Amino acid sequence: MIITRFAPSPTGRLHVGNIRTALHNYLLAKKAGGRFMLRIDDTDAERSREEHVDAIRADLQWLGIAPDGEERQSLRLALYDAAFERLKTEGRVYAAYETAQELELKRKILLGRKLPPIYDRAALDLTEEDHKRFAAEGIAPHWRFKLDHEEPITWEDGVRGPQHFDPALLSDPVVRRADGSWLYMLPSCVDDIDMGVTQVLRGEDHVSNTAVQIQMFTALGTQPPAFAHEALLVGVEGKLSKRLGSTGVEDFRAQGLEPMAVNSLLARIGTSQPVEAQHDMAALAQGFDLSSFGRAPARFDEAEMLRLNAALVHAMAYADVAGLLPEGMDEAAWLAIRPNLEKVTEAHEWWQVVTGPVATPELSDEDRAFAAQAAQAAATIDWQAEGGAWKALTNALKADTGRKGKALFLPLRLALTGMDHGPDMNALLPLIGPDRAVERLQKAAG
Numbered sequence: 409m410i411i412t413r414f415a416p417s418p419t420g421r422l423h424v425g426n427i428r429t430a431l432h433n434y435l436l437a438k439k440a441g442g443r444f445m446l447r448i449d450d451t452d453a454e455r456s457r458e459e460h461v462d463a464i465r466a467d468l469q470w471l472g473i474a475p476d477g478e479e480r481q482s483l484r485l486a487l488y489d490a491a492f493e494r495l496k497t498e499g500r501v502y503a504a505y506e507t508a509q510e511l512e513l514k515r516k517i518l519l520g521r522k523l524p525p526i527y528d529r530a531a532l533d534l535t536e537e538d539h540k541r542f543a544a545e546g547i548a549p550h551w552r553f554k555l556d557h558e559e560p561i562t563w564e565d566g567v568r569g570p571q572h573f574d575p576a577l578l579s580d581p582v583v584r585r586a587d588g589s590w591l592y593m594l595p596s597c598v599d600d601i602d603m604g605v606t607q608v609l610r611g612e613d614h615v616s617n618t619a620v621q622i623q624m625f626t627a628l629g630t631q632p633p634a635f636a637h638e639a640l641l642v643g644v645e646g647k648l649s650k651r652l653g654s655t656g657v658e659d660f661r662a663q664g665l666e667p668m669a670v671n672s673l674l675a676r677i678g679t680s681q682p683v684e685a686q687h688d689m690a691a692l693a694q695g696f697d698l699s700s701f702g703r704a705p706a707r708f709d710e711a712e713m714l715r716l717n718a719a720l721v722h723a724m725a726y727a728d729v730a731g732l733l734p735e736g737m738d739e740a741a742w743l744a745i746r747p748n749l750e751k752v753t754e755a756h757e758w759w760q761v762v763t764g765p766v767a768t769p770e771l772s773d774e775d776r777a778f779a780a781q782a783a784q785a786a787a788t789i790d791w792q793a794e795g796g797a798w799k800a801l802t803n804a805l806k807a808d809t810g811r812k813g814k815a816l817f818l819p820l821r822l823a824l825t826g827m828d829h830g831p832d833m834n835a836l837l838p839l840i841g842p843d844r845a846v847e848r849l850q851k852a853a854g
């Protein structure tokens with residue numbers, strides 16, 4: 409059974425990069441008939457906010473990314489304590505006392521000597537006496553995980569292929585602060601073990617964390633899960649823009665985008681598969697394939713998302729949107745207007761064109777005379793004629809005036825809709841109806 413998880417820290421809203429990670433983990437699990445878990449990483453009591461937890465849940469729900477379960481790190485502290493005690497007993501965590509300033513100085517010295525800024529493990533040389541002295545002074549230690557320098561770190565990454573790390577070139581990570589609070593590294597491993605996570609799929613900014621965590625899994629007596637690290641998301645400029653870092657579900661909703669437009673784009677960018685509008689998660693999951701993920705950053709293009717949105721809207725049934733449409737807009741109207749929409753919300757603008765009032769166009773004298781003729785024709789044609797009212801109207805006017813093409817159609821569209829573009833007049837004119845049509849044509853005639 410495949411089990412994946414999405415583990416956001418509730419220190420802010422989800423941005424499009426987080427959403428992409430959540431979606432990929434969801435699709436990875438769903439494709440395999442597995443489980444997708446939400447884990448709230450709220451060990452940082454200072455920065456975690458309940459309102460962000462609620463927003464994360466609401467954002468995932470809007471997107472249709474439904475977790476099969478939820479855990480919160482703040483409710484699991486006893487598990488971390490137990491793992492920590494075990495590692496302590498086995499000599500895999502050790503107490504250290506350096507202040508942030510002391511560590512920074514050590515780093516600077518190493519960098520000055522052109523050496524990698526790896527923690528020098530000075531704390532391992534402290535004696536019992538030293539520890540007692542710190543305790544007597546009321547100085548509590550922070551705790552580091554002791555990497556096994558004899559154990560090379562390797563894994564087969566689901567996106568990046570074979571990975572190798574020399575543990576001697578990594579700093580022993582601090583896992584617990586002097587006040588007893590936890591840093592990200594150890595609780596995450598404990599949870600992945602306890603929750604039975606089989607696949608960890610996250611951004612490539614976590615690659616070096618994975619190297620460390622692989623040794624933690626082993627130290628805790630388990631096989632590490634499979635890991636995959638995806639390339640990061642960039643904007644169209646090819647950079648991780650500030651705006652991208654703050655764009656999320658709130659913006660998508662405000663823009664009137666469909667969740668599946670967001671999902672369709674985020675599921676496929678950065679892969680070798682085509683980006684296509686998919687109507688449901690099952691279809692997206694079906695095509696999800698980690699081996700199609702590239703190493704190059706994924707380009708997030710809002711214009712592409714809008715195109716996907718339009719494609720989805722053009723295929724939406726009346727029943728799916730009825731509740732979102734303006735009062736009085738029926739199925740025929742929806743089908744007439746739908747092909748002109750990028751977003752469902754734009755139906756309001758076109759419905760306004762149907763119900764009026766519309767802008768009266770400034771026509772040339774000749775076109776005004778033509779509009780007057782058109783008003784008369786509109787009052788006399790058979791609106792139920794086979795082929796439709798628009799055809800009846802334009803055929804009649806063609807015969808009367810000899811106009812054709814743009815000279816025939818454009819003044820009519822301008823007079824009838826106040827605009828020079830829009831839905832197919834065949835579909836639109838019956839919605840406008842004879843009374844409004846005659847009135848608008850007369851107005852345009854002046």
Ligand code: GLU
Pocket residue numbers: 414415416417449592596609610614
């Ligand atoms: N809370 C971590 C983050 O937001 C989770 C990383 C992980 O997926 O292990 O980056």
